[in-house]
Amino acid sequence: MAAKEKSGNGFVETIKTIVYALLIAGVFRTLFFQPFWIPSGSMKETLLIGDFLFVNKMVYGYSYASCPSLILPRFGVNVDAEDICGVFDGDNTRLFGGTPKHGDVVVFRHPVSGRDYIKRLIGLPGDTVQVKNGVVILNGEPLPQEPAGTFSEPMLRQGPQGLVPRCENGPVGEGGTCTKSRFTETMPNGVSYTVLNMANQGSDNTNVYQVPEGHYFFMGDNRDNSADSRIAQLAGGVGFVPYENLIGRADRIMFSSAGRSMLFFWTWRGDRFFKGIY
Template sequence: MAKNKAQDDGSWSKLIRDIVVILLLVLGIHSCVAKPFYIPSDSMMPVLRNGDRLIVSKYPYGWSYASVSFHLAPKTEGRLFGKLPERGDIVVLEHPVTRIDYIKRVIGLPGDTIQLTNGELSINGKPVKREVQPLLAIPVDPNLPSMGSSIDRFITRGADGREMLELPIVRETLPGGASFDTIDMGPGYTTDDYGPIKVPARHLFLMGDNRDGSADSRVDTSQKGLGGPVPFDVIAGRAEIISFSTDGTAIWYNPLSWFNALRSGRAGTDLRPERSSTAK
């Protein structure tokens, strides 16, 4: 009897050790290599949609306390093998105050002077190239627009009776050649005028692609914004690719609904911006 009990105790201790090893391995991969990320809002529309699942790489900018998943590490200064992002990169970061995960685009690097006038962005005194695009039509679903989103004003109904979003798109090209689409909902938003502000050393200026619906570096922390340029150390990783996207109709206890909820054409989308070598 005592022998069986000893065997049972040994089995349990081995199981616990195995679980701990697996958890440490997952934490290590999430913190040092890559981790999944879920988009919960419309702040990065039109590139990212509520319901997108991404792969975020952890190594392109080196590692800091923000690289550790689940916000387990104490705040410390500095990065191991640190390398600044490029303008146009989409990054995941810990909010400097709340430590909640955010996802935004890098607009300004250390030493840049950032200004917005009537919604038009300038970097170092030069207006960023803007090209108005045709309206972007996207089907409305339970995940889109997200609850409380400002883009719901663009909901219309198509000839087939289905609700659609018809979004006003402006394509921007930053110094260095990164090009991407943004949403510009027109005048009248408090974030349309900002600065000028110079980005301090080891800081980055971040903005959402949904320019009039993003709590980013233009917005005070009391309004869930980033409160200006953020320290480089809060950057956790770079968004690389959409793994899959769901429309919000899935029911957890019905596996068939999981497949029906998948949005077609989203999986495999590369999130690195197009870059022109001729842009300055």
């Protein structure tokens, strides 16, 4: 009898430990840092497919979007942040709200699909933004772009989705070297970062956008391979992003894998561990 009681108590204690661990992890992810795995190449070369980072959620404060989502299609799991904290949605405000700055790399909730996106903050509320021949015109002034050589990567399928990079020197056969023109772009506040461009396409020439109050304008650093605020939401882009949809700022890459799985240790990028994001 004592053995059965001991066994039963042990099972209960194990369940308690698991529940406590999940609660602690949920609180940590909601209030402090959220893990984020880079799934696409829209932020190359700042962020590569397979980079793993933690998003600082304290810097902008909290809204309904701060609640974690758990989406695992393979297992039929689809728990959205709005399902948990949707009661706080709709007023476009934040608790302990911080002020985003030009050039921040931000994870935010897509206004329509609800999926998490990561892009660079280009336009603040009240700003005007236009793109002409690939150059961003912010409040009537072009952002300086200095040539910075070329960005090179192997023509191989990348990440779990097996995405193939687009190349300026294409078509490139599998295993060849794919290149794009690289530029250093500088914001009025002095923040500099690298952008890639490879062709003159529709998104390189836009109308003038006036960023509404309480909203933000985002672009990917890989300018010709990014569905961002230059494209309307109904056309598959991001459009203007409400303040309450911001999740946090990406500050540092913790780990990076160039392979189809993070378990393929021979594809780990040792030079990107704990690398700062600028």
